[in-house]
Amino acid sequence: MVNINTVYTTVLYILNKEQRGYVTPAEFNSLATLVQDEIFESYFPDGNQVNRQNQNNTQNDTEFFNMFKDISYKLYPFERTATFTYNAGAGILGWEYVGAGTIFKLGEIISTYNTTNPQYDSITELASQSDFSKITRSTLTAPTMQYPLCTTGTGPNSSVLIKVSPQPNALNVNALFTPVAPEWKFTTGNLGQYIYSNTSVNFELDISEQTNLIIGILKYCGLIINDPTIIQSAAAEAQEVEQNIKS
Numbered sequence: 001m002v003n004i005n006t007v008y009t010t011v012l013y014i015l016n017k018e019q020r021g022y023v024t025p026a027e028f029n030s031l032a033t034l035v036q037d038e039i040f041e042s043y044f045p046d047g048n049q050v051n052r053q054n055q056n057n058t059q060n061d062t063e064f065f066n067m068f069k070d071i072s073y074k075l076y077p078f079e080r081t082a083t084f085t086y087n088a089g090a091g092i093l094g095w096e097y098v099g100a101g102t103i104f105k106l107g108e109i110i111s112t113y114n115t116t117n118p119q120y121d122s123i124t125e126l127a128s129q130s131d132f133s134k135i136t137r138s139t140l141t142a143p144t145m146q147y148p149l150c151t152t153g154t155g156p157n158s159s160v161l162i163k164v165s166p167q168p169n170a171l172n173v174n175a176l177f178t179p180v181a182p183e184w185k186f187t188t189g190n191l192g193q194y195i196y197s198n199t200s201v202n203f204e205l206d207i208s209e210q211t212n213l214i215i216g217i218l219k220y221c222g223l224i225i226n227d228p229t230i231i232q233s234a235a236a237e238a239q240e241v242e243q244n245i246k247s
Helices: 004-017 025-055 067-078 129-137 207-224 228-246
Strands: 079-087 094-097 103-113 120-123 149-154 160-165 170-177 186-188 194-196
Touching: 004 025, 004 207, 025 067, 025 207, 067 079, 067 170, 079 160, 103 149, 103 160, 129 149, 129 160, 160 170
Parallel strands: none
Antiparallel strands: 079 094, 079 170, 094 160, 103 120, 103 170, 149 160, 186 194
């Protein structure tokens, strides 16, 4: 994890060094969430690009220098099993995730049929809603307990909903979750100054992303305080970092 106070104080130091303005905690928290999400979502196109290098045998596979593994490593903290509960409510009739955190991507879906002998823990194929409807209606292609089929939708309060055929007794999903929004919290001192609180929420990204977080936040700070030089400097630095990583 990246300490949010380290990032905030660094951003303020750079902005104040040449009297370029000030960013409030509320503004910083909004920018911190935005930049963290941007970095997190960049892992997927970056991973695809590096994977193509693997397929062409042009990627370094030496320990600690394999970029595909490095990107995968950064995603590990966000990967966990999401337990879905069946909701038989009117208009729902599906497996709903109502746990903590927001699911970003669904991975392997396992349907468990424990009323049979032997029990089946079957990998479940994901299909679009139109394909799901066509396949499940056909007697020739109808899913079985060994080869179940599912489709996704949206449940109450934008929850993730999965419908499975045939109906399993339990459903477990390997999923990626979005990072929790960082927050620099504070108390107010006698002079009205902001004092860092240890109840703050740190960035969930890997420590190697600290520099990218600072650069990304500074770029948006330039927009807030209307200083194009900050935007240009931060953008140039970010481009240089990206080129060094991908070259």
